[in-house]
Amino acid sequence: MKFHQLACRFxxxxxxxxxxxxxxxxxxxxxxxxNTALPVKGEGEISVGVVDAREYVLxxxxxxxxxxxxxxxxxxxxxxxxTSGNPMAEDxxxxxxxxxxxxxxxxTEIRFSSPDNAVILTSVxxxxxxxxxxxxxxxxxxxxxxxxxxxxDIDLSVLDESGVMxxxxxxxxxxxxxxxxFESANSQLSAATFGTKISRMFNNPEIxxxxxx
Amino acid sequence: xxxxxxxxxAICGLILSGCSxxxxxADVDPSSDVAEMTSFYVQRLPSDTRGVEKLIAADLLRRGxxxxxxxxxxxxxxxxxxxxxxxxxxxxxxxxxxxxRIEIRDPETSYVLASGQSFRTSLVRKDPEGMVEEVIxxxxxxxxxx
Numbered sequence: 001m002k003f004h005q006l007a008c009r010f011x012x013x014x015x016x017x018x019x020x021x022x023x024x025x026x027x028x029x030x031x032x033x034x035n036t037a038l039p040v041k042g043e044g045e046i047s048v049g050v051v052d053a054r055e056y057v058l059x060x061x062x063x064x065x066x067x068x069x070x071x072x073x074x075x076x077x078x079x080x081x082x083t084s085g086n087p088m089a090e091d092x093x094x095x096x097x098x099x100x101x102x103x104x105x106x107x108t109e110i111r112f113s114s115p116d117n118a119v120i121l122t123s124v125x126x127x128x129x130x131x132x133x134x135x136x137x138x139x140x141x142x143x144x145x146x147x148x149x150x151x152x153d154i155d156l157s158v159l160d161e162s163g164v165m166x167x168x169x170x171x172x173x174x175x176x177x178x179x180x181x182f183e184s185a186n187s188q189l190s191a192a193t194f195g196t197k198i199s200r201m202f203n204n205p206e207i208x209x210x211x212x213x
Numbered sequence: 214x215x216x217x218x219x220x221x222x223a224i225c226g227l228i229l230s231g232c233s234x235x236x237x238x239a240d241v242d243p244s245s246d247v248a249e250m251t252s253f254y255v256q257r258l259p260s261d262t263r264g265v266e267k268l269i270a271a272d273l274l275r276r277g278x279x280x281x282x283x284x285x286x287x288x289x290x291x292x293x294x295x296x297x298x299x300x301x302x303x304x305x306x307x308x309x310x311x312x313x314r315i316e317i318r319d320p321e322t323s324y325v326l327a328s329g330q331s332f333r334t335s336l337v338r339k340d341p342e343g344m345v346e347e348v349i350x351x352x353x354x355x356x357x358x359x
Binding site for chain 1 (some may be wrong): 234235236238240242244258299301309312314318319321322323324325328330332333
């Protein structure tokens with residue numbers, strides 16, 4: 001095989017590789033930031049924690065810092081992870097804590113070692129606070145190719161100091177939230193959409209009452 | 214030869230398909246009364262040098278609303294809602310607006326009562342006025358439950 005034929009094949013493979021992977025490899029989204037404004041104003045101490053109950057994370061099929069997929073030119077998927085490298089639940093906890101702090105609360109972050117209800121109740125009781133916000137994430141992932149899609153299934157609960165549920169609200173969906181942009185735009189949009197979803201849940205009358213009474 | 218032509222066309226199609234993607238959506242809190250609001254303050258995005266806040270204000274004005282705009286976080290007079298936005302631009306022969314997100318916020322809490330966004334790549338681009346018009350129309354359509 002002549003040199004130019006070899007070079008030609010090498011370049012073809014390179015081009016194909018670039019087309020297949022594009023800007024799809026190693027994307028990260030930052031859920032910890034965001035200026036989410038909640039519809040409630042409050043005061044006093046409150047705890048907040050996020051439970052990652054995503055099946056594929058619990059089974060070990062995906063890492064806890066998995067937040068979605070970025071597809072290459074032929075739809076081939078690559079994992080998107082958190083920018084911090086921390087579990088998604090930790091970044092979301094920080095996002096929620098910032099939002100509640102801006103709303104006037106004195107916030108303590110809780111980390112749950114397991115999605116089991118018993119573990120959650122124990123952690124809540126240990127916080128010894130009157131109000132405890134728990135977000136259970138059964139599904140949350142984005143899928144970016146031409147469109148930017150979000151699949152989610154989340155529960156927001158307010159518990160008292162003994163773990164009794166004062167209010168709870170759920171939301172789930174599978175939505176195209178935009179066209180897929182570059183990594184930074186997708187990251188901002190993901191965090192903003194998370195903020196919109198949770199702020200809508202905080203606007204539920206029962207949740208508002210549980211937080212402000 | 215035919216295979217080469219087919220492959221070349223397929224690759225061109227694949228590459229150019231990225232140039233014609235569009236998405237328009239709005240999300241309105243059902244408990245809000247955005248469609249009934251009459252006065253707005255459009256807060257300029259600090260990094261915006263293209264005057265998008267004026268375009269949004271002009272569009273709301275055309276819809277019969279009372280509108281002011283400026284750089285301050287809060288308006289001088291009471292309003293029903295504060296409007297914020299994020300615009301993203303791209304270059305393809307000329308600069309064009311790739312994406313516009315408009316948010317209508319509660320003046321007291323900054324809570325996002327409604328949001329809308331338009332995403333248009335190069336081949337389906339619209340001028341900024343057109344982007345503003347379609348996003349606000351979509352928000353109002355959603356708010357009116359149409």
